[in-house]
Amino acid sequence: MSFVSIRNGQRRDEVGVRSRDGITPAAEGLICMTGVGKRFSTAGQVHEAVRDVDLEVAPGEFVSLLGPSGCGKSTLLNIAAGYEEPTSGTVTVRGKSIRGPGTDRVMVFQEFALFPWRTVRANVEFGLEMVGMPKAQRQETAGRYLEMVGLTASERKYPIELSGGMKQRTAIARALAIEPEILLLDEPFGALDAQTRDLLQEELLRIWMATQKTIMFVTHSIEESIYLSDRIVVMTAGPGGHIKKIIDLSQWERPRDRSSPEFSGLSKDIRDLLRPELEHVVEEERES
Ligand SMILES: Nc1ncnc2c1ncn2[C@@H]1O[C@H](COP(=O)(O)OP(=O)(O)OP(=O)(O)O)[C@@H](O)[C@H]1O
Numbered sequence: 099m100s101f102v103s104i105r106n107g108q109r110r111d112e113v114g115v116r117s118r119d120g121i122t123p124a125a126e127g128l129i130c131m132t133g134v135g136k137r138f139s140t141a142g143q144v145h146e147a148v149r150d151v152d153l154e155v156a157p158g159e160f161v162s163l164l165g166p167s168g169c170g171k172s173t174l175l176n177i178a179a180g181y182e183e184p185t186s187g188t189v190t191v192r193g194k195s196i197r198g199p200g201t202d203r204v205m206v207f208q209e210f211a212l213f214p215w216r217t218v219r220a221n222v223e224f225g226l227e228m229v230g231m232p233k234a235q236r237q238e239t240a241g242r243y244l245e246m247v248g249l250t251a252s253e254r255k256y257p258i259e260l261s262g263g264m265k266q267r268t269a270i271a272r273a274l275a276i277e278p279e280i281l282l283l284d285e286p287f288g289a290l291d292a293q294t295r296d297l298l299q300e301e302l303l304r305i306w307m308a309t310q311k312t313i314m315f316v317t318h319s320i321e322e323s324i325y326l327s328d329r330i331v332v333m334t335a336g337p338g339g340h341i342k343k344i345i346d347l348s349q350w351e352r353p354r355d356r357s358s359p360e361f362s363g364l365s366k367d368i369r370d371l372l373r374p375e376l377e378h379v380v381e382e383e384r385e386s
């Protein structure tokens with residue numbers, strides 16, 4: 099079965115977005131990164147985090163960034179979020195240069211980042227308070243997203259009373275409540291046990307299908323990226339991480355069967371693709 103096309107670059111006319119009933123060509127990249135590089139200067143030393151990244155993410159697309167530790171995945175997400183500025187290249191959202199964070203883009207971090215003194219509901223309402231939404235509308239909006247992530251019954255609990263999965267659901271509901279066009283998820287399920295992780299992947303897929311969000315998703319997990327993505331961006335090891343391959347899965351029906359031969363075959367292919375990059379990281383660590 100040849101549902102996968104692994105390719106080196108990405109031609110504009112190849113950018114596809116999976117509509118809920120088929121594949122439609124993307125009119126425009128929603129997020130466009132062109133020649134993006136980022137160098138950090140600390141204590142007189144310059145460290146190149148990412149180099150020459152060209153990536154277009156189409157509206158409604160689910161794109162994963164996959165690669166070894168330190169290859170610059172979070173850096174790229176931070177640039178898309180507007181928390182970091184690239185040192186070279188350009189990044190636009192809907193054709194406009196990014197000038198800092200905006201309510202059209204929301205980031206969800208691995209470490210949940212919930213406010214411990216606020217209940218689940220109050221955490222979800224937080225961003226809505228910040229934008230000055232009136233109370234009644236805030237309550238209605240938060241209620242809708244709490245229901246979407248299955249937390250209505252736990253809305254009065256405090257973060258300390260929640261399991262890891264529930265914390266992450268709260269963080270996702272909080273991000274969704276702001277109703278951003280773009281969700282930037284940095285290893286959101288990294289700290290969860292395998293079963294909870296599978297479950298939350300299924301939920302995220304359902305929410306993505308229902309809300310038509312555009313998602314950039316950072317992960318270390320090959321399986322997670324295959325289960326979720328329209329495209330997987332495989333990166334080379336840092337310093338100067340860049341795109342090694344883009345794997346297009348947009349034609350592959352969802353939900354995907356994790357136990358199918360196609361799934362395992364692709365996992366192996368990506369594992370082989372990443373092996374030299376991981377070896378590179380181990381060598382660098384040995385030398386430093
Ligand atoms: N603020 C910073 N100052 C200096 N160096 C930084 C900064 N942020 C990131 N780096 C460096 O840039 C490189 C890329 O970091 P980044 O966090 O983007 O990697 P990553 O792919 O997300 O790694 P991981 O999978 O471990 O989260 C790393 O070498 C890191 O040490």
Ligand SMILES: [Mg+2]
Nearest residue numbers: 171172173284
């Ligand atoms: Mg990271």
